[in-house]
Structure formats: C-alpha cells, structure tokens
Amino acid sequence: QVQLQESGPGLVKPSETLSLTCTVSGGSISNYYWSWIRQPPGKGLEWIGFIYSSGGTNYNPSLQSRVTISEDTSKNQFSLKLTSVTAADTAVYYCTRNTLHPTVGDVWGKGTTVTVSS
Amino acid sequence: EIVLTQSPATLSVSPGERATLSCRASQSVSSNLAWYQQKRGQAPRLLIHGASTRATGVPARFSGSGSGTEFTLTINSLQSEDFAVYYCHQYNNWPPRDTFGQGTKLEIK
Numbered sequence: 001q002v003q004l005q006e007s008g009p010g011l012v013k014p015s016e017t018l019s020l021t022c023t024v025s026g027g028s029i030s031n032y033y034w035s036w037i038r039q040p041p042g043k044g045l046e047w048i049g050f051i052y053s054s055g056g057t058n059y060n061p062s063l064q065s066r067v068t069i070s071e072d073t074s075k076n077q078f079s080l081k082l083t084s085v086t087a088a089d090t091a092v093y094y095c096t097r098n099t100l101h102p103t104v105g106d107v108w109g110k111g112t113t114v115t116v117s118s
Numbered sequence: 119e120i121v122l123t124q125s126p127a128t129l130s131v132s133p134g135e136r137a138t139l140s141c142r143a144s145q146s147v148s149s150n151l152a153w154y155q156q157k158r159g160q161a162p163r164l165l166i167h168g169a170s171t172r173a174t175g176v177p178a179r180f181s182g183s184g185s186g187t188e189f190t191l192t193i194n195s196l197q198s199e200d201f202a203v204y205y206c207h208q209y210n211n212w213p214p215r216d217t218f219g220q221g222t223k224l225e226i227k
Contacts, residue, residue: 044205044218044219044220044221045154045162045205045207045218046218047214047216047217047218050214058213058214060214060216061215094161094162100167100168100173101150101167101209102214103209103214103216104152104164104167104207104209105162105164106164106167106173106174108161108162108163108164109161110160110161111161
C-alpha cells in the first residue's frame, strides 16, 4: 500500500524559501498526479499545485509566482519550493497522490507543520 | 473563483442518528465535487468524489448527492468515529482553479 511522508524544516524565516519533500513508498511515483495542499492553523484547506510524473505542473494562480513543484524519480520523491515566505504561509503542508482526478487526493501524507517566523 | 459555502458550521447529532451536511457552490461545478473527513490532528481522508461515488473502503453509511450548485453529504447511523470536520472540494475547471469549503464540524450531541 502506497504511503507518503513529508519532510523538511519546521521553521523558516520571513522572506526565505520554504522547501519540502514528499517521499513515496510502496509504489512508484511514475504515471500519477501528485499534489501539495496546505492548511493554516485552525483554517481550511488550500490547493497549492500538482505535478504529473512526466514533469508537467500546474499551480494555484494565487501562489504561482512563488511556487515550484519538482520530482526526483530516482529517489521516488517530489518536492515543493515556496519563495519569499511570510507569516501567512504558516501551515500544515500535505502531499497527496491523485488517482481519480489530477487534483483529488485519494492518498495523503500525515502532514508537516511549517512555521514562518524570525 | 468559485466559492463553496458549507452549512451548518457546526452540527450536533446523537450517535445512531443521521447527519446531513450541505455544500453550496457560487456557480455550477457539475458533478466535480469531493468530500473529505478530517479528524483532529490527522490528514483529510477522501470520502466521496464525482459528487456521489464513494472512495475505496468508505462505509456505505456515507452517501453524497447533488449536482450543479447544491450538494449534500449524508451519514446514516452515526458511529463514534464519524465525529470530525468535513470539507467539500470543487475541481470543475481546467486548468485547475480548485477551492475548498470552510468545513462543517460534526459533534456529538
């Protein structure tokens, strides 16, 4: 059974770059859509973007200028970079596998908390 | 941007009873709507996609209905493990312009 695990720094300074990795185990990263979704403390969910295993990407327009999602098939991982972060980027970040539709997560990681603070 | 409005914000229901949760879209999303369950401290879990299709492993007491702008998630014979926050998610546009509702908290009465 496929499992996803997010990893990365839990604390990022304002104006710096947030970098997270999602490691996929129990299955190949190939031939699927993979997404990042975030949830600010006490709030709802926000779709960040997806990558398809061929390298195609699509991002939330509100974040597009700051977001890059990439993949490393040799490590069975995909990654998120978010530049110029502010306190508003403080959230739990989830990675998902999307089998039924490019943006509908049917398998989720447990999430990782990122706090933006000096 | 398509806005999803969930109601009520909090729903109090007794175990064994039925819960009915609503999600209204600001414009038609056809049947491109999903429902997720999120328990405290956990990741969301996909329950329903395509407005009415249960995801793999989801108990039959969960059902989704609706199309266009009005959607309902019904949970029959509530079990203790069903008390959680529920989110709707529309994925109607391409390229994606996905949005989520603000959530309905289902609590024990």
